[in-house]
Amino acid sequence: MARSFDFLAADDSPAGSSNDWRVQAAHxxxxxxxxxxxxxxxxxxxxxxxxxxxxxxGQGRGRILPASAPLDLLKLVDGARRPPEAVLPCLPRYSAxxxxxxxxxxxxxxxxxxxxxxxxxxxxxDHLLGAPYLAAASVKGLAADAYQRAFxxxxxxxSLGANNHERAHAFRLADPAALRLFGLADDGADTGRDNQSxxxxxxxxxxxxxxxxxxxxxxxxxxxxxxTQPIQFEAIARGQTATLELVYVNPYGTGRDDDERxxxxxxxxxxxxxxxxxxxxxxxxxxxxGYGAIEITGVELQTLGWEQPLPGxxxxxxxxxxxxxxxxxxxxxxxxxxxxxxxxxxxALLDADAEAARKRIxxxxxxxxxxxxxxxxxxxxNDKAPARKKLESLKKNQDARRAELKKHHARAVEYFxxxxxxxxxxxxxxxxxxVAQPAFEPAPVYPWASLQLDGAGAxxxxxxRLADLPEESR
Numbered sequence: 001m002a003r004s005f006d007f008l009a010a011d012d013s014p015a016g017s018s019n020d021w022r023v024q025a026a027h028x029x030x031x032x033x034x035x036x037x038x039x040x041x042x043x044x045x046x047x048x049x050x051x052x053x054x055x056x057x058g059q060g061r062g063r064i065l066p067a068s069a070p071l072d073l074l075k076l077v078d079g080a081r082r083p084p085e086a087v088l089p090c091l092p093r094y095s096a097x098x099x100x101x102x103x104x105x106x107x108x109x110x111x112x113x114x115x116x117x118x119x120x121x122x123x124x125x126d127h128l129l130g131a132p133y134l135a136a137a138s139v140k141g142l143a144a145d146a147y148q149r150a151f152x153x154x155x156x157x158x159s160l161g162a163n164n165h166e167r168a169h170a171f172r173l174a175d176p177a178a179l180r181l182f183g184l185a186d187d188g189a190d191t192g193r194d195n196q197s198x199x200x201x202x203x204x205x206x207x208x209x210x211x212x213x214x215x216x217x218x219x220x221x222x223x224x225x226x227x228t229q230p231i232q233f234e235a236i237a238r239g240q241t242a243t244l245e246l247v248y249v250n251p252y253g254t255g256r257d258d259d260e261r262x263x264x265x266x267x268x269x270x271x272x273x274x275x276x277x278x279x280x281x282x283x284x285x286x287x288x289x290g291y292g293a294i295e296i297t298g299v300e301l302q303t304l305g306w307e308q309p310l311p312g313x314x315x316x317x318x319x320x321x322x323x324x325x326x327x328x329x330x331x332x333x334x335x336x337x338x339x340x341x342x343x344x345x346x347x348a349l350l351d352a353d354a355e356a357a358r359k360r361i362x363x364x365x366x367x368x369x370x371x372x373x374x375x376x377x378x379x380x381x382n383d384k385a386p387a388r389k390k391l392e393s394l395k396k397n398q399d400a401r402r403a404e405l406k407k408h409h410a411r412a413v414e415y416f417x418x419x420x421x422x423x424x425x426x427x428x429x430x431x432x433x434x435v436a437q438p439a440f441e442p443a444p445v446y447p448w449a450s451l452q453l454d455g456a457g458a459x460x461x462x463x464x465r466l467a468d469l470p471e472e473s474r
């Protein structure tokens with residue numbers, strides 16, 4: 001857990017457990033009153049926590065330190081862990097959600113604003129959970145940079161304005177997709193054109209991680225290449241897998257490029273930009289020096305109310321049998337059980353009979369296998385091996401998957417029956433009331449669908465599929 005500046009500076013503040021390296025790193029600095037003493041404290045901390053079998057000179061193999069939040073609290077704040085039924089029904093029609101999956105090949109640097117830390121170069125951590133993360137603002141900036149590199153302006157960049165802010169302003173005004181995705185932050189820029197600030201449709205979430213490592217940089221003299229002043233700094237440890245959540249909120253009903261074609265075009269261009277430039281340049285600070293290199297591992301696209309076909313896209317919730325909207329169900333007090341939308345749709349329980357439920361579960365498992373087979377057929381080059389591995393795993397674990405869905409179905413039935421009883425009681429109470437209640441038109445609920453791809457080329461494969469629209473929708 002993070003500690004405040006005043007708390008750590010107090011003479012009577014507890015040092016915490018010797019095993020809690022995060023508290024030790026934040027607490028140890030208060031005893032330093034000279035640069036030499038600070039260096040000694042840092043060396044002692046690294047020897048005790050960040051090195052394995054350190055010798056007397058403070059040398060040893062680096063250790064990866066756990067930094068996950070206690071009690072798995074990350075699942076409450078990590079947007080990427082939310083199920084689709086908790087996100088998509090709240091969005092306007094044609095909106096979409098992207099889950100971009102990747103692996104860190106090299107350490108990731110993110111600058112923290114912690115004022116009282118043993119190391120000057122500490123990674124950004126949540127002040128309550130203590131878990132490291134890449135901020136949402138940084139994600140959006142990296143995405144905008146990749147887009148500008150992938151789809152450069154016809155005019156030279158330097159000619160677009162006097163500074164980077166004015167150039168980005170002019171670039172987005174000239175590119176409709178960039179303007180829709182990233183918006184326009186005016187901040188008083190006088191460009192002589194439309195200066196009204198606009199919020200972008202792309203909403204980014206932080207990317208959370210669970211491990212940290214310590215690195216040493218020893219800049220050397222140009223002539224002799226001998227370092228004299230080692231610099232220790234924190235980094236988000238390499239080898240971790242992470243998932244980035246990007247939500248595209250389509251302003252349906254405004255009449256301003258709010259159709260499905262515009263959404264697909266924007267997402268295709270975004271995925272093409274990120275798929276090409278993030279693996280090449282990396283993410284985070286000092287990425288041009290090799291930090292923050294990533295390897296793409298997969299992507300999931302979740303859509304709301306899309307009508308045009310997309311290979312591999314399967315309806316998973318709401319009115320699964322039709323593209324027409326249904327009546328919205330009342331808000332639930334308790335969270336829905338896993339895969340609730342697979343068994344309860346349009347306010348009705350599907351397959352209450354045990355035999356009918358068994359057949360539905362068999363169809364769901366077979367659909368997963370069919371999607372994996374389709375992904376294997378579409379895969380090329382290095383993508384074939386992971387696609388084949390996923391298909392073999394699905395076939396091998398069919399019985400376990402059926403048993404899991406059977407338990408989810410039983411929980412869905414219990415949840416639905418409890419909810420129906422509560423709703424009946426509410427209706428009875430309202431029927432005896434003599435006060436006239438205003439009539440509200442129920443909000444439409446559109447079907448949502450999902451498409452998953454694995455492999456290093458998954459982002460670009462999805463970009464190509466999104467860009468390949470039928471002729472009548474171009």
